[in-house]
Amino acid sequence: MGMVIPSSVLAISSPPRPLRFYHTHTGERISINYSPKTYTGSMRERIEYFFRDFRTGEVHSIDPNLLDVLSTIQHACGSRSSYEVISGYRSPETNAWLRKKSSGVAKKSYHMKGMALDIRLAGLDTKRLRNLAIKYNSGGVGFYPESDFIHIDTGNKRSW
Secondary structure, eight states: OOOOOOHHHHHHSOOOOOEEEEEEETTOOOEEEEEEOOHHHHHHHHHHHSSSSSSTOOOOOOOHHHHHHHHHHHHHHTSSSSSEEEEOOOOOHHHHHHHHHHHTTTTGGGGGGTTTEEEETTTTHHHHHHHHHHOSSSSEEEETTTTTTEEEEESSEEEE
């Protein structure tokens, strides 16, 4: 079995690649040419605003390692489709409210740190997306087939 190279290492050596996002709750779309070198200034501000807590409007920094993983996955599977974002940053208030509604929401969610996204990739089977995320992500990957999305974070390596 070959060694798996972390997505952050792959991304650093890669030229900018297109990343497209569609937010399922706001209807907003964003398209960027991403590389770790380009994730500064106005691009960073646009991404942070796009992944804001859509319930409160609160904006938070987003871990660029998430974008590294998404770029690597998209390149590996050859997709040019948009990532559909279900959830990005969550304020502590939003997270607490969601915890009251669902047992599947972590008390110390990485969403509150700007280190997690709930996503799907248009045109790609969610199970395949999960498998690619496990292969290329050095953090957590959760699979929610009943809701047709995966959770991806940059915390400790684990999957569920």
